[in-house]
Amino acid sequence: MNFSFDTVPQIVFETGAAARLGEIVSPRMKRPCVVTDRGVIEAGLIDDALQSLEAAGLDYHLFGGVEADPPAKVVRAAIEAAREHNADGVIGFGGGSSMDTAKVIACLINTSQSLEEIYGMDRVAGARAPLVLLPTTAGTGSEVTNISVITSDDDQKMGVVASQLYADMAVLDAALTASMPRHVTAATGIDAMVHAIEAYTSKIKKNPLSDALARQALKLLSANIIHACEAPDDIKARENMLLGAMLAGQAFANAPCAAVHALAYPLGVHFHVPHGLANSLMLAPVLRFNCKVAAPLYAELGDVIGAGDTGDFQMRAESFVAKMAEICAATGVQSRLCEVGVSHNVLPKLAEDAAKIERLLKNNPRPVTQDDCLALYTEVL
Ligand SMILES: NC(=O)c1ccc[n+]([C@@H]2O[C@H](COP(=O)([O-])OP(=O)(O)OC[C@H]3O[C@@H](n4cnc5c(N)ncnc54)[C@H](O)[C@@H]3O)[C@@H](O)[C@H]2O)c1
Ligand SMILES: [Fe+2]
Structure with a gap:
């Protein structure tokens, strides 16, 4: 290794x-x-x-x-x-x-x-x-x-x-x-969770140190994000979020991000959707898209966040995907592209731009085509 x-x-x-x-x-x-x-x-x-x-x-x-x-x-x-x-x-x-x-x-x-x-x-x-x-x-x-x-x-x-x-x-x-408004706490915290998840499943440079950091990061972030949104002055929750975000940063600096980030970037460029919110919007569809291929790793992350399933790894992976969507929803962030001003007619342009971001897409556990990008955007319109 x-x-x-x-x-x-x-x-x-x-x-x-x-x-x-x-x-x-x-x-x-x-x-x-x-x-x-x-x-x-x-x-x-x-x-x-x-x-x-x-x-x-x-x-x-x-x-x-x-x-x-x-x-x-x-x-x-x-x-x-x-x-x-x-x-x-x-x-x-x-x-x-x-x-x-x-x-x-x-x-x-x-x-x-x-x-x-x-x-x-x-x-x-x-x-x-x-x-x-x-x-x-x-x-x-x-x-x-x-x-x-x-x-x-x-x-x-x-x-x-x-x-x-x-x-x-x-x-x-x-x-x-502690002064971050709720929507910034939510969006930036979800960005950090995406860093941990994408580092853990990174196809080319996945490594044991990034894995350990990503697991600990996702554990801290998933356990504290809703509380940090609801009790913004709780400094212990803020410390856990800040530590989790840093650990996730160390993880993905060495095992780079993938399709969630590639699909998020065009939303920032064309619609000025904040980076964390763009990631949050694309997280659930990309997790569902990757789920079959990445199931063994998603199952492990499901155990890390306490998704609660004890079945085979496919079932545990599905529980992980469902639990992540549940956590994002509980923070109160938007979940559909139409809520941030994106309309149907621009989706082909977004898909064309996302498909060009090879430096990220090459790290995704499942290959992603331009048609896949279009389908993923359409799914959350
Ligand atoms: N270098 C990397 O490794 C890396 C990784 C992921 C994302 N990014 C980039 O980082 C940028 C996004 O950064 P971000 O999500 O931290 O947001 P940001 O730096 O763009 O800040 C978002 C908003 O929050 C406000 N804000 C920040 N801290 C605050 C606080 N404590 N209280 C109140 N308001 C506060 C800012 O004034 C700003 O209006 C994007 O450009 C993204 O592409 C970089
Ligand atoms: Fe990011």
């Missing part, structure tokens, strides 16, 4: 850690560019962290202009802002959009490489600037992945995948996630 496994070298998991961010990052940088979005600033989430940077004598620049599914032009503006500040390090503070933007800034701030030149696998030349990431959603796991997802100028979701995108440090403070 051959495999390799990478993750970030240092993880600080400490509720309240953001308030001592200055002390944590000062050995690594003196003039950081702090990267976030308006929602995070308006929720007052970053105030304590900025104060602590000041108290530690750090001369920071705040870039607060990140947009969801970060568009290339916003990323370029952020790189320019960091250069103008003469930043010697980057702090990504927010959801996946802010962290993904921060990762790319750290790679490009000191080079002449363009953003377009690093789209794809292992295209980043040279070392990056020091990079510290703090998630405020319990979802993407971007704080521990080597991936950044950017929306290109021609509206394609482009992955930048390179070892330089592993941060120097991830700081996980569950208190930062």
Whole structure:
């Protein structure tokens, strides 16, 4: 059995850690560019962290202009802002959009490489600037992945995948996630569950370390997501969600995602459906589609989430698929494409786009054609 496994070298998991961010990052940088979005600033989430940077004598620049599914032009503006500040390090503070933007800034701030030149696998030349990431959603796991997802100028979701995108440090403070509104808690938490499931069934790079992480992640996430939605201030549930999302991130960084993500991306590009919600919409149909082929693995995951079936593996797999759909429904997220503005006539275009995302589809346990994509979208219209 051959495999390799990478993750970030240092993880600080400490509720309240953001308030001592200055002390944590000062050995690594003196003039950081702090990267976030308006929602995070308006929720007052970053105030304590900025104060602590000041108290530690750090001369920071705040870039607060990140947009969801970060568009290339916003990323370029952020790189320019960091250069103008003469930043010697980057702090990504927010959801996946802010962290993904921060990762790319750290790679490009000191080079002449363009953003377009690093789209794809292992295209980043040279070392990056020091990079510290703090998630405020319990979802993407971007704080521990080597991936950044950017929306290109021609509206394609482009992955930048390179070892330089592993941060120097991830700081996980569950208190930062308590202000997420219910629909964001739900969607980002479902995204994390999809990471765990797709890593566990990943066709090419499935490995024992990712498996162990994915199982523990799915156990934590499935047991806490509904409670985190219903009791948003319960910090224990928030910690379990944040830990689960990070473990799932470590799993899928080494055993990549598959068809749920491939089908979700066009919904984000064409209809600005948030990433987690797009995944949630496509989860049940893809699980049903994969169920026969992936039944032995789905049966194992059914045991992990306590789906409760003790029959043969096909029955246990079906219970797993049903239980996942039940958990998603209980969070209150939408379950049909028509609820997010998608109409029948665009489905062929969505299917055409999804079928092109070979880097994800090749990891799916069952081969997926363009016709399959169309059938899967139609099923949840
Ligand atoms: N790099 C990776 O490994 C990876 C993996 C999966 C997804 N992604 C990408 O990450 C992005 C999605 O990230 P996301 O789901 O975390 O959402 P996001 O970063 O786009 O944030 C969603 C919204 O939630 C708000 N928000 C974030 N934290 C909050 C908090 N604690 N309280 C209140 N509001 C808060 C933000 O302001 C924003 O309006 C997509 O671009 C997706 O493609 C990256
Ligand atoms: Fe995702």
